[in-house]
Amino acid sequence: MKFSKSVIGGAALASASALVLVGCSPEGSESDSTATAGDSASTGAAIIKTNGSEPQNPLIPVATNETGGGKIIDALFAGLVYYDATGAAHNEVAESIETDDSQTFTVTLKDGWTFTDGTPVTASSFVDAWNWGADPANSATALNSYFFEQIEGFDGYNSEEGASNPEMSGLKVIDDSTFTITLAAPNAEFPLALGYSAFYPLPESFFADPEAFGKAPVGNGIYTLASADDWKHDVQIDLSVNDSYAGEREVMNDGLSIVFYASQDAAYADLLAGNVDVIDGIPDANLATFGDDLGERAVNQPAAIFQSFTIPQNLEHFSGEEGNLRRQALSMAINRDEITNVIFQDTRTPASDFTSPVIDGWSDSIPGSEVLEYNPEKAVELWAEADAISPWSGTFSIGYNSDGGHQTWVEAVTNSIENTLGIDASGLPYATFADFRTDVTNRTITGAFRTGWQADYPSLENFLGPIYYTGAGSNDGDYSSEEFDTLVDEGKTASTPEEAIEKFQQAQEVLFTDLPAIPLWYSNVTGGYADTVENVQFDWHSVPLFYEITKK
Incomplete structure (x- = not known):
């Protein structure tokens, strides 16, 4: 459908997404709260423990295209939109995404967003991040550069090795809260992709030292890596609640600990013992019995x-x-x-x-x-x-x-x-x-x-x-x-x-x-959760909505 004019705010974008999402995974509840992480009680006792794997690459959004790192990146960053349990898209950092022709989009940001280092999230935070990801000089790191291919002026992987094109002509900063995106050709579905991690913003500190940033990322999401010491490689990563998170998703716990298990069997054994709160994979040997083991706490959707x-x-x-x-x-x-x-x-x-x-x-x-x-x-x-x-x-x-x-x-x-x-x-x-x-x-x-x-x-x-x-x-x-x-x-x-x-x-x-x-x-x-937690919901692409989970 070609829009004569589309104003993609929260409700409007959800409606547009519904055109694409007929037949999506089972619906779940969605919070109407507008409370922020700072409104949650943070005693440190209600930390949610889950399973994961050591990230393949540094924790840079455009450098992460595998599930181990992706789970962490999505906890640390917030994009223009986010996806609810059913896969419908809702504005997050974006106040609106408007277009007359499905080719040029005007993005207006909400006020009040900052990174965890205190610097503001601006239009340049998005434009500079996307330009860095699309620059052929960064192609060895920017594994997700494909997602910028449809933006006007993208050269990316099509350029000669070693070439540099640091700015795409299709991105223009209007002011701190406004920028435009012009595509090489119309694409009515484009706003739906903007919740993916390749499109997350980056603070100025990233560009000063990308390598150091990948070891201790500074985000704007629900959770934060308080210290590089909280990432114990090949063991686990511990994320704290980001008190400066300015979005509408209410955080119902005190943090997230992702354990890098050597096997699904070990994770499942810990689940049954109450040593881990929620896992998103059941060992093959237990698929016939995990429903009996966990009862209502078994997930198969x-x-x-x-x-x-x-x-x-x-x-x-x-x-x-x-x-x-x-x-x-x-x-x-x-x-x-x-x-x-x-x-x-x-x-x-x-x-x-x-x-x-x-x-x-x-x-x-x-x-x-x-x-x-x-x-x-x-x-x-x-x-x-x-x-x-x-x-x-x-x-x-x-x-x-x-x-x-x-x-x-x-x-x-x-x-x-x-x-x-x-x-x-x-x-x-x-x-x-x-x-x-x-x-x-x-x-x-x-x-x-x-x-x-x-x-x-x-x-x-x-x-x-x-x-x-x-x-x-x-x-x-x-x-x-x-x-x-x-x-x-x-x-x-x-x-x-x-x-x-x-x-x-x-x-x-x-x-x-x-x-x-x-x-x-x-x-x-297929997954499950222990009797230590409540309000567990898995989303349309199999990831628990960690921020909703509460400790008993």
Whole structure:
């Protein structure tokens, strides 16, 4: 839908989001309070303890594109908008986001926002942060630069290595509380993305020393890292309530402690013992019983999470016609129904596309999706055709992090492949998520590897562009398709949500032909909480709303 004029305030933006969010995850309660963190009692006794993982990268919003760091970044920073439990967007730092043409947006900020170092949050805090993230000179750090691609004047990953373009022409500071965003082409969905962490503001201290900032970030969110000593690497991070938080989300506890467990089993054992308050993952071995163990405190609800494994484009035997045949054969060799039923106790649903059923526009009948059906006879036939081009040798491996509870399903997938195709297949475990991601990021991993996507904002495009667009920050398999890129661009600039959905579905047809990743299943969020806490609610993309949780 093209707006003649859109004034995107809290209620108006929520209505606009509803166009995109039909069929989103179950609704939850939403506080109408306008109290701030400073209104909460802060005795230090009501600290919420949860599970997490050591961040892969320094705690800089535009440098964080994995869930371990993302959970922390979202607690430390506040953006122009935030998402409620259902995924609807509400203004936070923004007073309004206005547009006449869905191409140029005028952003007006609310008064009273400061960073935890006491400096004000201004229009420049956003514009300078986005320009830094889009600057090709910072591309090694700014992994989320893809999200600025649609702003006029973006060069980013398309520039020559070492080039510098510190200012995008599409960003203009009008005064301390006002700035404009001009896109390269109209995009009515653009405001919906502005709650994602790539668009968070940064204080002036960041630009003086980004490396030091990443170790002790200064934010404007609900919580704060009071001291660099509160981040005990590979152990836990302790966040305090930010008394200067100026938003409408009321904080109902005294802080957040995120423990970096070595395994889901350890986290679940601590939950049952009352040593941790809430966790967002249940070990495979306990999926059949956690409902009985926790009763009403067990959580099992749909979430915008997609699981796959990626086969790098440069992996031997997986390029050209041979690679296309082998990718199809592997996909058809996996018995997704059996794995999701037996291992996951139906807390997963076999994938039928590359996105999520909780996102508007999802379809289970995209042409080419039949490659996701278990078809062992066809799989053997395709593998033989590939062998006729170049005989297979060696072991097919899938890399994964052992601390994330992935071993059981990786073994089931590789067993299914081995039994169907008659080849050696096995998992390749890494001790920690950080170690695993380092090899993936450095392109030093020697086989396929597990991949997944937890939505940043509720749109089909968010499951496609950041992962498969040429040069995008989370394109870990280095996939590149001009046809796919063009369809994504056309979807982003479509004049109506319906036209956008059509383009994004066509883009998935290209993915089903090329299979840069092998879709496996959609995830429910499975978790739970101890009898030490109340008011626990998980949001549309599986993260607990920590600020709402109260200690008994």
